[in-house]
Amino acid sequence: MKNPTILQFFHWYYPEGGKLWPEATERAQHLADIGVTAVWLPPACKGASGGYSVGYDTYDLFDLGEFDQKGTRATKYGDKEALLQAVSTLREKGVQVLMDVVFNHKIGADEKERVSVRPVDPDNRNNISCEVIEGLAYTRFTFDAREGKYSKFIWDFKCFSGVDYLEDPDMHGVFKIVNDYGDDGWNDEVDDELGNFDYLMGANIEIRNLAVQEELKYWGRWLLENVPCDGFRLDAVKHIPAWFFKDWLEHVREEASQDLLVIAEYWSPDLEKLQQYIDRVEGKLMLFDVPLHFNFHTASNQGAEYDLTKIFAGTLTAVDPLHSVTIVANHDTQPLQALEAPVEHWFKPLAYALILLREQGVPCVFYPDLFGASYEDEGGDGGMYQIDMPIVAGLETLIKAREHFAHGAQTDYFDDANCIAFVRAGIEGAPGCVVVLSNGAENAKTVALGEGFEHKKFRDYLGNREDIPQADEHGNVTLPVKEGSVSVWILEDVL
Numbered sequence: 050m051k052n053p054t055i056l057q058f059f060h061w062y063y064p065e066g067g068k069l070w071p072e073a074t075e076r077a078q079h080l081a082d083i084g085v086t087a088v089w090l091p092p093a094c095k096g097a098s099g100g101y102s103v104g105y106d107t108y109d110l111f112d113l114g115e116f117d118q119k120g121t122r123a124t125k126y127g128d129k130e131a132l133l134q135a136v137s138t139l140r141e142k143g144v145q146v147l148m149d150v151v152f153n154h155k156i157g158a159d160e161k162e163r164v165s166v167r168p169v170d171p172d173n174r175n176n177i178s179c180e181v182i183e184g185l186a187y188t189r190f191t192f193d194a195r196e197g198k199y200s201k202f203i204w205d206f207k208c209f210s211g212v213d214y215l216e217d218p219d220m221h222g223v224f225k226i227v228n229d230y231g232d233d234g235w236n237d238e239v240d241d242e243l244g245n246f247d248y249l250m251g252a253n254i255e256i257r258n259l260a261v262q263e264e265l266k267y268w269g270r271w272l273l274e275n276v277p278c279d280g281f282r283l284d285a286v287k288h289i290p291a292w293f294f295k296d297w298l299e300h301v302r303e304e305a306s307q308d309l310l311v312i313a314e315y316w317s318p319d320l321e322k323l324q325q326y327i328d329r330v331e332g333k334l335m336l337f338d339v340p341l342h343f344n345f346h347t348a349s350n351q352g353a354e355y356d357l358t359k360i361f362a363g364t365l366t367a368v369d370p371l372h373s374v375t376i377v378a379n380h381d382t383q384p385l386q387a388l389e390a391p392v393e394h395w396f397k398p399l400a401y402a403l404i405l406l407r408e409q410g411v412p413c414v415f416y417p418d419l420f421g422a423s424y425e426d427e428g429g430d431g432g433m434y435q436i437d438m439p440i441v442a443g444l445e446t447l448i449k450a451r452e453h454f455a456h457g458a459q460t461d462y463f464d465d466a467n468c469i470a471f472v473r474a475g476i477e478g479a480p481g482c483v484v485v486l487s488n489g490a491e492n493a494k495t496v497a498l499g500e501g502f503e504h505k506k507f508r509d510y511l512g513n514r515e516d517i518p519q520a521d522e523h524g525n526v527t528l529p530v531k532e533g534s535v536s537v538w539i540l541e542d543v544l
Contacts, residue, residue: 097157280310349396
């Protein structure tokens with residue numbers, strides 16, 4: 050069985066024009082050949098900004114590029130036919146497909162409704178005013194172009210718990226909708242940032258409404274029937290009550306004809322919060338290891354001042370690897386995005402080696418790091434910036450190395466702040482490797498491989514070193530690494 054390797058097959062600034070789904074079809078065979086086992090696709094549903102929507106401004110869950118809504122039939126990534134072709138081709142090549150699920154909010158309502166709301170302190174969401182204000186809110190979603198196909202459900206103000214904008218009077222802020230569900234406050238089992246982080250943006254979906262729960266469960270069944278996929282990436286779960294996703298996953302898994310891989314985005318560097326969430330959903334999903342990403346970010350900025358022996362300190366991968374998905378970057382952390390925390394380019398090969406070649410965690414590779422990206426956007430200071438994200442040198446080779454050499458027991462040599470190593474011992478029929486990393490000067494690590502490795506010669510699979518080190522009569526070998534670099538040492542006669 051192949052080591053699982055996920056690829057996030059998009060980034061925030063991927064070009065519009067219906068290019069992504071055809072690209073996924075075109076690259077399917079190559080991805081399978083290099084060792085990618087699953088692809089995470091962006092939200093396929095129609096967003097409020099139509100053909101420009103990245104997918105997280107969710108408008109109509111049932112429109113996968115089929116209906117003329119928001120000024121376009123196709124989404125930014127292509128029409129429904131191209132989506133289904135991409136999914137079919139990927140799966141035919143043995144690459145699983147994960148669909149992105151955005152349940153927190155809706156944007157782009159078809160009609161306004163007069164609603165009663167109570168103002169909320171944006172810095173402490175538990176501080177909800179007793180004052181009731183009436184105004185017009187964008188809370189009625191009728192999807193007229195779809196004409197009830199797939200679902201006749203109409204979303205109105207009773208389906209939402211809060212909004213950030215009112216008309217008549219014209220007001221911006223955070224407003225708690227007065228309706229039959231939770232009028233005394235927000236949902237529980239959400240993140241406690243800002244007191245209670247139930248509300249994020251747009252028309253915030255009210256999960257306590259049973260009709261909403263049933264519609265979202267129905268959509269899950271519908272998606273599995275219409276887009277035969279292998280799992281989900283769940284967006285913004287820190288803003289959605291954990292009990293809902295526990296129930297939702299139980300429901301869709303009962304309907305699926307196979308096990309489903311489910312990864313949730315709980316964006317917090319606080320390990321305790323990630324562990325609490327996993328407990329609340331009874332371990333029914335995996336989480337991205339956000340603390341590890343921030344360790345990579347810090348290490349890449351501090352250079353040789355960072356202690357590499359602490360790279361996994363405080364991470365989900367260290368304490369609960371079975372529920373950990375490891376990342377170096379994603380669409381939210383890339384430059385000019387809201388959660389911008391990029392890993393400096395020089396450190397990315399080291400970071401990818403640490404997530405691709407170790408036992409713990411399931412790695413997720415980011416599209417620009419494998420294929421490159423270039424874009425322009427406005428920064429927080431109002432200036433325009435040109436961003437170039439070049440391909441990470443050796444990344445494709447590291448993905449191949451995961452398939453071929455990341456096997457067997459792992460032994461760590463985390464004994465030097467600036468040079469660490471680990472050994473994968475290999476298993477019968479699948480060789481191992483020795484990975485050596487330096488965040489400072491050129492260095493070397495002596496590892497004890499023991500019986501069977503006496504006088505064996507080694508070469509760097511990445512080609513960063515041209516040396517051919519040789520083990521001594523006891524199977525001990527000293528393996529070098531260049532300054533600020535990584536080498537993956539394998540037996541000279543392998544492959």
